[in-house]
Amino acid sequence: MKLPFEELNLRRNPFGQLTAKERARLAVVDVDRFVQALHQPGQVFEFFGHSGRGKTTHMRGIWRHFPQAPFLRVAEERERFSIPDHPVVFIDEAQFLTRRQRRKTFTAQRSYVVGTHKKLHSIYQRAGLHFETVELRGLSAEKLASIIESRIEASRRGPGPIPRVHDDAIHLLIEEFGDNIRAIEGRLYEIFQRLDRPCLVDESFLQPATSAPTHTKNGATARKEQSQVGDV
Amino acid sequence: MINRCDLTIEFDEPSRRYKTGEEVTGFVTVDVNKDCRCNGLQVDCQWRTHGRGNQSTGSTATDNIFEGEWTAGGVHRYPFSFVIPNGPCSYHGHVLNVDWYIIARANIPWSFDPWEEADFLVEPGWNTAYEPYLTGDPTCSSNASLEHRIQVAQSGELGTVIFGFAFFLVGIIACLNFAFDDESSVGGLIMALIFSAVGAVTIYFGLRNRLATIKLGEIQVQIPQKRLRAGGIVEVLIDIPPASRAHLNKITARLVATEVVISGVGTNKTTHTHIVYDDPPHTFEGSVDRELLEGESAHFSHRYRLPYDVPPSFHADENDLNWSIAFHVDIARWPDWEQYRPLEVLPADPRAREEEQAIDDDDWSEAPPLTEDAVW
Known part of the structure; x- marks a missing residue:
């Protein structure tokens, strides 16, 4: 067993639920x-x-x-x-x-x-x-990029590379979800669950899970396959 | 006013892996660039959930490890030590994670209190008494007694019927309105029919078990050991006292573990679920194509072994990992009977596992050993 998200150099999934204090600290608002x-x-x-x-x-x-x-x-x-x-x-x-x-x-x-x-x-x-x-209506790519950046950076485990989200993926997220930041966070949560190393999350990661690129772990499925109940 | 105060947490065990009941030890190092007073350097040891649900935190062990003056340029290093309680163990799932943390917080007058936290892993222990294992927060409602949750599971049918009846009634009233009101739209009629259909289907599912008992009588399900360790044996018994002649297609039982977490509050409240374990249905011996005669009770039993690497149950506010067995009695040409019963799964006992491995290696083909990637 490894420390959570250690392989991504993160301490947790950056797009998981935050506490009220964390939300206040990470709010990208003027x-x-x-x-x-x-x-x-x-x-x-x-x-x-x-x-x-x-x-x-x-x-x-x-x-x-x-x-x-x-x-x-x-x-x-x-x-x-x-x-x-x-x-x-x-x-x-x-x-x-x-x-x-x-x-x-x-x-x-x-x-x-x-x-x-x-x-x-x-x-x-x-x-x-x-x-x-x-x-509150509309969401620019710059603002979303800075929200995503601050969430990932706040989850950093230590010095070194961490996953990043490519601008193209950010534009695609806005195309798909509009200004619904919560829905975007939900989508990114699922993507980050599948990552197995720090990489650039580009538009190919926004494909459905079955055709997602290779930098993914398949933890839940693997566990299910490993754990077959045996009749006694 | 202090300019900079950096806290660093170091563990004596570099891998940061500990067993329940062990002592987690290390140092908090403080680096200040100006002389200052510290009104208290507090270190907490606690578990916390993270993932898609709102965070839950376990009870905290706290120690004040320093109070006094810090001088600039010097190395200020303070040891900490906590005994890890008997659970919950670290768990990394999909929507739910449980992790342990050491949190250091310095109380400095006239300044934002600097703090630092570091996570560590807690695994099932060798030296720990397994009873009682803490499946999360003992004060939260979902950690209520297993018996209470079994009652809740069984009382769900009435709620389903009431809910379905409400839908059905609204649909029927809307249909009648269409029939007697010339100005009603076709869209309204379609909505009314959908409501009626949803209501009827819900009522059927709510009453299905009642209908099944007309044929099979009051079906008795027993799980002698409802609280067991991973790697343990689950025994399930079903008694059917047929109320009339019936033909059984088969009886099956399925073990399921599901992460259930809630995010947000108020109108933003959302429930996220993820199945972490779902084994194929097991058919009870002697239940396939079985003819049951009125008044002749039939008894069925099944035993199966849980794998060693399954995650244990966990319950905290808005964060649960629930285990249950879903029973299905398939009756020919009659509504089926279905019910689920909650179970409590505790971490595997490493000693029992090793002993068993030594006795019979062949048994392990069914329950594979732990790997680095496994949950346990």
């Missing part, structure tokens, strides 16, 4: 202007977009500059919801707030960073908040 504005009360930045477009990642990127601030996620099932006392509050999945909760949550004495699938402008207006909606 947050300076948000961070500055949030120091004043009465400001709302609303991140709006479909699932997998980076709402939570943007919020985590900003939250990194306010590590003491509460980061709340509203549950789909109606639950009691209270806001701890802090000048900046992060609320993810805000579309699930009930009307009553919305009225009680937003006040002009605080600033907010909100992630939502539904715009909540009237609520902010009623609370006297100055708001800006940041619609």
